Amino acid sequence: MTDTPTIPVFDGHNDTLLRLHMRGDDDLGVGAFLNGGVGGHIDLAKARAGGLAGGMFAIFTPSPQLGVDYLELMRAATYDVPLPDRLPLGDAQKAVLAMAALLLRIERASDGAVAVCRSGAEIRAAMARGAFATVLHIEGAEAIDADLDALHVLHAAGLRSLGPVWSRPTIFGHGVPFRFPSSPDIGPGLTETGKRLVKACDELRIVFDLSHLNEAGFWDVAKLSTRPLVATHSNAHALTPHARNLTDAQLAAIRETGGLVGLNFATCFLREDGRMRGDTALDVMARHLDHLIDRLGVDHVGFGSDFDGAIVPDALGDAAGLPRLLVHLKAHGYDDATLEKIAWRNWVALLERVWGE
Template sequence: MTNAPQIPVFDGHNDTLLRLNQRGDADRGVRAFLEGGFGGHVDLAKARSGGLVGGLFAIFTPSRDLGVDYIELMRSARYDVPLPEKLPLGEAQAAVLAMTSILLRIERASNGAVAICRSAAEIHAAMERNALAAVLHIEGAEAIGPDLDALHVLHAAGLRSLGPVWSRPTIFGHGAPFRFPSSPDTGPGLTEAGRRLVRECDALRIVVDLSHLNEAGFWDVAELSTRPLVATHSNAHALTPHARNLTDRQLDAIRDSGGLVGLNFATCFLREDGRMTADTPIDAMTRHLDHLIGRLGVDHVGFGSDFDGAIVPGRLGDAAGLPRLIAHLRAHGYDDATLEKIAWRNWLAVLERIWGA
């Protein structure tokens, strides 16, 4: 097993730009990513060590302080984390611009080691020259007004994937709360503005990420969108009844659309008891992968780590630990052809189906 070739990984979700932005200075954030040492799950050295060749780099605008630690609340066996209120447009736009700037500066300062990719062909090209392929994603569309002007500006800057909501409400819809145990059917779906947003994303060939939408919003997107359905970082509700996980009926709809689900490494979405703790075996990931593949088929499952945004199994650690996950899955019985599909080929295939080649 030690002589098995390293399989590259394209990851559907990380929150690394948020971690870098929280350093308070863009130049410090850029250096931390390129030189290492900022303590997160993903930097250039960890990516290279773990075979991480690219992924969707999320921009997420933090909520104002609610006076609660939602990670700490999710260490319990039952919880219902209070949802923040909507964010003001100007506050969200400032955060989105700051994190977009960090990614642009990383690309410029990397001397070709990092490439912002706007097409599947650019991802393939980056992989061939051993550059990290970064796709700009926004998690929660608070920076976009009802006129959708900002959507077109962000698309021109490289935006290729968008979640209409995080778990708080926006003018576009309602997110699934951090609630365990719970059905994902937690409230109303898309607003009329949300329906316009989905149609415009379809026209621009922007991925509409379903991962934080509640169930009603999911079905609204499924009805409206003409593109494959994608949940960048979600797991199976049948195994972990968290409001953020997807029911088998939702998984069937994603399969039937030719879409994809990215396995979320966050332990609260993996464990049967819904707890957020690093003391979680990698077998919990295998259980969800087995279920997702059994429901979706092997061509419609990938990774959506949630690195830098959650607690992941301690044995995995960070991006440098990805070969341990691959080795575990190989020992579990996945052959290399299956592993390559899950690790990167399925992601590139669904992006090609949505973006075009």
């Protein structure tokens, strides 16, 4: 197979804003994204080279007291990475506002090359004119207060997708640790404040991301939410028994609601041995896609790369390497219509179902 499929990709999750924010200067971050040349998995040049047409841009607030290299710890045969305590509200809000502002500054400085999208119609329009379509997402809701006032302000600023937890606890619920091997059935479910957050997100038509939530919390959301269930970047527990992956019962629940799961490219969630190693074949990505499609149906699976937040297969490299993945999947047996669904159509359709546009 030598022909590269000319199929655009809309990705369900990346941590590029955190990488840019950590440069310590917003002007440097804006320039690093628009001009490239400073490493990382995603910038505008790499996106164009790989056909990455847009995606969900996560805001994640790191814990200053983490004190461990969790990517390195996940190279071991078994592991249970220690997680930090809750973040203070003020610290989280400062970081979230800074990264949201960074994305808006990138849009303003891009001369139309980058668009922050708030509806399915805006995503489709941006892709049609060749602009890079971004969606504001928050991973870990530490910046949202118990009264949920910040949720409404952030929604007005463009927030359209929210994960209530990363893996550390919040006032809303409990995440799963980076633990292998392990079940995701770890700890209690949503708090009462978390249940109110689900209902508020439903009313505002904000995607409620289940990716880092523990199993009890997952089932709480399934009982409360009237919207499709979504895990933006998660894989199959039946193939890789990592606490972060979804069981077949969870996949069935997502299918019943017309939801979606985005395939996570992080190698520790793909490999049978749960290790975070770059020397990982693209075949393992195809195996997880096969399983997800078998359990969810072809209309309910997409990509959720975790670019700039994890080690991905060396054979993929970064966003510029996405055509290699599509070529591999075509050789694996997926036709162009299926690849288009997985690569972008399913995500846009899901967002339209949730957002009502």
